Amino acid sequence: METGARPAFGSASNPAPRDATSSNGKMLEVQDLRVHFRTMDGTVKAVDGVSFDIAPGSSIGIVGESGSGKSVTSLSIMRLIDPPGWIAGGRILFRGKDLTKYSEREMQHIRGDDISMVFQEPMSALNPVYTVGDQVAEVIRVHRDVTRREAMNRTVELFKTVGIPVPERRVRDYPHNLSGGMRQRVMIAMALANEPDLLILDEPTTALDVTIQAQILELVKDLRRDVNTAVLLITHDLGVVAEMSEDVVVMYGGKVMEQATVEQIIKDPKHPYTKGLLASMPSLGMRNQRLNVIAGAVPNPLNMPTGCPFAPRCPYAMDVCATMPELKTLDDGRKVFCWLY
Amino acid sequence: MIDPQHNQQAVLSEELPTPIAGPSAVANRFLTSDNEVTLVQLGQGQLIFRRFRKHRLAMAGAVTLLLLTLMGIFAPLISPEDSLNWNYLASNVPPRLTYPGASDWRYIMGSDANGHSLLMWVTYGARVSLAVGLISAALTMIIAIIVGGTAGYFGGWIDAVVMRITDVFLTLPFLPLLILLSFYISKGSMWLIVLIFGVLSWPGAARLVRGYYLTFRQQEFTEAARAVGVSDTRIIFRHILPNAMSPVIVATTLAVAGFIGAEAAIDFLGVGIKPPTVSWGLSLANSQTYFGEGNWWWALFPGLFLLITTLSINFLGDGLRDALDVRSRR
Numbered sequence: 001m002e003t004g005a006r007p008a009f010g011s012a013s014n015p016a017p018r019d020a021t022s023s024n025g026k027m028l029e030v031q032d033l034r035v036h037f038r039t040m041d042g043t044v045k046a047v048d049g050v051s052f053d054i055a056p057g058s059s060i061g062i063v064g065e066s067g068s069g070k071s072v073t074s075l076s077i078m079r080l081i082d083p084p085g086w087i088a089g090g091r092i093l094f095r096g097k098d099l100t101k102y103s104e105r106e107m108q109h110i111r112g113d114d115i116s117m118v119f120q121e122p123m124s125a126l127n128p129v130y131t132v133g134d135q136v137a138e139v140i141r142v143h144r145d146v147t148r149r150e151a152m153n154r155t156v157e158l159f160k161t162v163g164i165p166v167p168e169r170r171v172r173d174y175p176h177n178l179s180g181g182m183r184q185r186v187m188i189a190m191a192l193a194n195e196p197d198l199l200i201l202d203e204p205t206t207a208l209d210v211t212i213q214a215q216i217l218e219l220v221k222d223l224r225r226d227v228n229t230a231v232l233l234i235t236h237d238l239g240v241v242a243e244m245s246e247d248v249v250v251m252y253g254g255k256v257m258e259q260a261t262v263e264q265i266i267k268d269p270k271h272p273y274t275k276g277l278l279a280s281m282p283s284l285g286m287r288n289q290r291l292n293v294i295a296g297a298v299p300n301p302l303n304m305p306t307g308c309p310f311a312p313r314c315p316y317a318m319d320v321c322a323t324m325p326e327l328k329t330l331d332d333g334r335k336v337f338c339w340l341y
Numbered sequence: 342m343i344d345p346q347h348n349q350q351a352v353l354s355e356e357l358p359t360p361i362a363g364p365s366a367v368a369n370r371f372l373t374s375d376n377e378v379t380l381v382q383l384g385q386g387q388l389i390f391r392r393f394r395k396h397r398l399a400m401a402g403a404v405t406l407l408l409l410t411l412m413g414i415f416a417p418l419i420s421p422e423d424s425l426n427w428n429y430l431a432s433n434v435p436p437r438l439t440y441p442g443a444s445d446w447r448y449i450m451g452s453d454a455n456g457h458s459l460l461m462w463v464t465y466g467a468r469v470s471l472a473v474g475l476i477s478a479a480l481t482m483i484i485a486i487i488v489g490g491t492a493g494y495f496g497g498w499i500d501a502v503v504m505r506i507t508d509v510f511l512t513l514p515f516l517p518l519l520i521l522l523s524f525y526i527s528k529g530s531m532w533l534i535v536l537i538f539g540v541l542s543w544p545g546a547a548r549l550v551r552g553y554y555l556t557f558r559q560q561e562f563t564e565a566a567r568a569v570g571v572s573d574t575r576i577i578f579r580h581i582l583p584n585a586m587s588p589v590i591v592a593t594t595l596a597v598a599g600f601i602g603a604e605a606a607i608d609f610l611g612v613g614i615k616p617p618t619v620s621w622g623l624s625l626a627n628s629q630t631y632f633g634e635g636n637w638w639w640a641l642f643p644g645l646f647l648l649i650t651t652l653s654i655n656f657l658g659d660g661l662r663d664a665l666d667v668r669s670r671r
Contacts, residue, residue, distance in 0.1 A: 080564065080568060083497055105572075108571070111570035119564070119568070121561050124560055124561040124562060125564075126565070127583075128562075138571070139570075139571075190565075
């Protein structure tokens with residue numbers, strides 16, 4: 001695909017530039033976020049004291065296995081946690097203002113305008129009874145005072161930007177007319193419709209086959225260059241993060257284990273969990289070998305170990321691991337939560 | 342029969358085979374001059390109509406209903422007399438074979454003990470039956486969508502409260518309550534009868550609607566709509582309702598038949614429509630006094646039209662269910 005042929009994004013109607021940052025240069029700061037779910041058997045602390053921040057235009061990935069709290073973290077930023085779940089503590093500062101204090105109505109203005117999200121399943125995230133063009137145009141019309149025709153023109157332009165061929169025709173298609181990859185492009189077009197400051201991608205390629213995955217990731221990379229939006233990528237695939245992000249947050253059991261640049265994580269992981277993750281990845285040239293695994297299983301979310309959640313599976317576990325380690329910032333700037341350092 | 346939810350269960354349980362559609366049902370093919378095959382896409386409405394047309398019984402039902410409606414609308418043209426002008430001397434005339442425009446046309450279905458022709462009863466009676474059926478069903482569904490949609494979408498304590506109220510309504514004995522309310526409140530007014538039907542019948546339909554909303558609110562497209570800042574009201578009515586529309590339309594259609602039957606029933610029991618307004622149920626009620634004397638045509642014709650109407654509506658509902666089902670596409 002010729003990326004150079006694409007029209008510059010948002011050339012038609014660029015609203016007045018918004019101040020995307022708070023005073024300290026961070027656009028989004030998640031501070032000690034706690035999200036709990038009430039279940040029949042007790043309270044599950046799905047996210048338990050997570051902190052990280054995102055600078056404008058930067059790219060950060062959250063990696064973790066199922067149940068690590070990565071998706072819940074992203075949904076919290078959108079304030080899309082439904083009962084029986086709730087945000088039990090912490091702050092989510094967006095441009096210096098705490099989103100957890102916003103009313104539902106105020107959040108509706110933020111969602112789809114300042115912060116957008118692309119979901120995992122492009123099959124089911126589009127409404128089957130409306131054309132894809134109508135659905136993207138609606139997002140524009142919800143947030144901008146434009147006519148139906150203007151919104152539709154903008155939609156055609158967006159479709160062109162995300163590499164959908166013959167966009168004038170495709171806007172009149174229903175979701176079932178499009179392939180998975182095309183639908184995910186539509187979802188990305190929808191997410192970018194109002195030029196958000198932050199784009200959250202929640203496992204955007206999990207439901208797609210490998211070649212399409214590569215295309216979509218390539219598209220997101222290109223778009224990020226053109227649009228200058230910050231990207232928060234949620235995935236369980238270290239390879240995807242390595243490809244896409246500058247910084248990585250590794251999560252386990254609802255807590256942050258390690259935060260560093262992609263290079264640091266790949267070349268020299270510090271936290272035992274990150275080491276285990278990297279060691280378990282198959283590499284080219286591996287033949288007739290068993291894959292490395294991290295011994296043990298993910299702890300029961302109802303019965304998390306006190307202290308470090310990884311301790312029961314950790315080869316370096318010590319007595320002191322029964323209390324959660326404090327944040328340790330190493331000389332090279334990376335952040336680790338581990339008693340080893 | 343009366344409870345729309347009841348009808349819906351029948352709809353959900355039996356699956357009619359979907360009509361097999363060739364490629365022409367999806368797209369028309371045209372060969373353009375440069376030998377290029379172009380697919381012309383059909384709109385949703387066209388697709389639905391194509392599927393509906395394949396359903397013969399439903400088409401027959403639709404045509405019959407259209408004819409019945411026209412009969413009601415043009416009753417003054419079809420029947421030479423109305424309920425206030427009649428020949429009281431020509432009582433108990435048996436039905437005879439005749440043709441429109443003939444001098445004895447009005448007695449094609451015979452006449453009753455008062456000299457009212459059954460042709461008058463049937464044609465003018467269609468007005469009340471169809472109007473009560475249609476308006477009551479529409480009213481029921483509007484209430485059901487608002488109540489059931491809100492409860493199903495928001496869930497939690499709103500759902501719990503609304504559904505407990507619904508449960509209470511569902512425990513009320515329908516027919517005795519209907520008779521009481523009709524007797525004390527409606528006093529023969531068609532509009533009040535419609536209102537009573539609506540108020541008594543929404544709970545079943547609301548449960549049905551709530552069920553669909555419960556499913557659709559779990560769907561990712563609902564969450565996706567929330568994630569782009571769409572308001573709850575807009576999601577309830579613009580995003581989820583069109584998806585839940587097929588079962589609602591089918592339930593509404595079948596409810597029409599139920600309400601026509603219920604209206605005839607309360608007329609028959611003497612607490613419904615009052616003369617000089619005429620209805621099929623009223624005609625049936627009058628016929629029973631003389632039924633033993635061999636005046637079979639009194640009961641036959643209004644009863645027959647009730648049967649045809651109800652049957653047509655049920656066929657129509659069946660066909661609509663198949664045609665509206667998005668999953669049977671292709």
